[in-house]
Amino acid sequence: MYFVTGNKGKFKEASLVIPGLKQADLGVPEIQADTLEEVARFSIEHAYARLHEPCFVEDAGLFVHALKGFPGPYSKFVNHTLDCGGLLKLMQGEKDRGAYFEACIAYHDGKKVHTFTGRCDGTIALAGKGRTGFGFDPVFLPEGSKKTFAEDEGYKNTVSHRRRALDGLTAFLNARK
Amino acid sequence: MYFVTGNKGKFKEASLVIPGLKQADLGVPEIQADTLEEVARFSIEHAYARLHEPCFVEDAGLFVHALKGFPGPYSKFVNHTLDCGGLLKLMQGEKDRGAYFEACIAYHDGKKVHTFTGRCDGTIALAGKGRTGFGFDPVFLPEGSKKTFAEDEGYKNTVSHRRRALDGLTAFLNARK
Numbered sequence: 001m002y003f004v005t006g007n008k009g010k011f012k013e014a015s016l017v018i019p020g021l022k023q024a025d026l027g028v029p030e031i032q033a034d035t036l037e038e039v040a041r042f043s044i045e046h047a048y049a050r051l052h053e054p055c056f057v058e059d060a061g062l063f064v065h066a067l068k069g070f071p072g073p074y075s076k077f078v079n080h081t082l083d084c085g086g087l088l089k090l091m092q093g094e095k096d097r098g099a100y101f102e103a104c105i106a107y108h109d110g111k112k113v114h115t116f117t118g119r120c121d122g123t124i125a126l127a128g129k130g131r132t133g134f135g136f137d138p139v140f141l142p143e144g145s146k147k148t149f150a151e152d153e154g155y156k157n158t159v160s161h162r163r164r165a166l167d168g169l170t171a172f173l174n175a176r177k
Numbered sequence: 178m179y180f181v182t183g184n185k186g187k188f189k190e191a192s193l194v195i196p197g198l199k200q201a202d203l204g205v206p207e208i209q210a211d212t213l214e215e216v217a218r219f220s221i222e223h224a225y226a227r228l229h230e231p232c233f234v235e236d237a238g239l240f241v242h243a244l245k246g247f248p249g250p251y252s253k254f255v256n257h258t259l260d261c262g263g264l265l266k267l268m269q270g271e272k273d274r275g276a277y278f279e280a281c282i283a284y285h286d287g288k289k290v291h292t293f294t295g296r297c298d299g300t301i302a303l304a305g306k307g308r309t310g311f312g313f314d315p316v317f318l319p320e321g322s323k324k325t326f327a328e329d330e331g332y333k334n335t336v337s338h339r340r341r342a343l344d345g346l347t348a349f350l351n352a353r354k
Contacts, residue, residue, distance in 0.1 A: 031208055032207040032209055039209075069258060081247035081249070082245075090263055
């Protein structure tokens with residue numbers, strides 16, 4: 001099965017959960033939409049039309065309560081422009097530092113599309129810490145830990161939004177065997 | 178000719194330049210891309226496939242130098258989440274307040290797509306001012322004026338990125354008559 005992504009960090013995390021997974025970096029289009037599921041559903045149709053083999057895409061984002069869900073579906077772009085520093089600046093003076101990471105996997109089995117969503121709640125740290133992972137990992141403190149995603153890769157890979165969406169996909173695949 | 182947009186402010190500005198223009202609010206998809214031209218080219222193909230009549234779409238964004246081009250193609254989403262206040266917060270302490278608005282029109286004449294780009298340079302104001310227009314107009318000071326786009330609608334409609342892109346389209350259409 002193919003994971004259609006150009007992001008090496010995402011592929012690394014997914015291949016820990018699904019042995020034998022192959023990466024396909026196809027550069028499929030992503031739409032601008034309010035929800036990750038809409039983005040993923042659009043992309044998987046393009047990906048399957050090119051591969052004609054079972055495959056999935058995943059779209060993820062960080063949704064900050066005090067910022068009305070920003071950066072949400074545009075987390076990649078915001079990470080490349082404002083980065084963690086810009087996000088921390090926007091959070092200055094905000095009392096509610098609550099946020100969540102969400103991931104949506106859209107899987108095409110050759111006949112139809114199935115989606116699996118994972119969510120990890122937490123807070124935005126007061127300063128960036130840690131060097132593993134990617135994106136906003138250094139500023140995200142998952143519930144139940146005092147370390148950011150970028151400080152504790154092992155914990156991230158156990159509780160993350162991506163892991164939970166991948167667990168949904170693997171449970172679905174196992175039930176079909 | 179149809180202007181395919183759900184934005185009343187954009188349609189109002191365009192109909193001042195192109196008399197008899199009709200609005201079509203089709204909800205065509207927009208892709209996530211680095212340039213407005215890519216976004217507009219993708220959307221016009223969807224729009225023409227539905228209308229089968231000459232039509233154009235326009236995508237616009239505010240590109241702030243100190244923020245590496247943020248919010249750029251995602252200006253609408255950023256406006257709905259962070260709004261002008263968030264942008265001003267990100268600009269605190271930045272010495273370079275330079276920015277530009279850009280608009281790209283993609284026009285389908287029934288045979289092929291033509292694009293027209295307009296740009297308006299300026300700076301990000303220290304505080305929001307004015308009530309006309311939409312989006313980031315209250316915080317954008319165009320070159321040659323001490324008033325924001327939202328304080329001087331007449332000046333905006335003379336020098337704006339959208340006006341310049343529309344001028345490109347109308348010059349093209351007139352040359353074909």
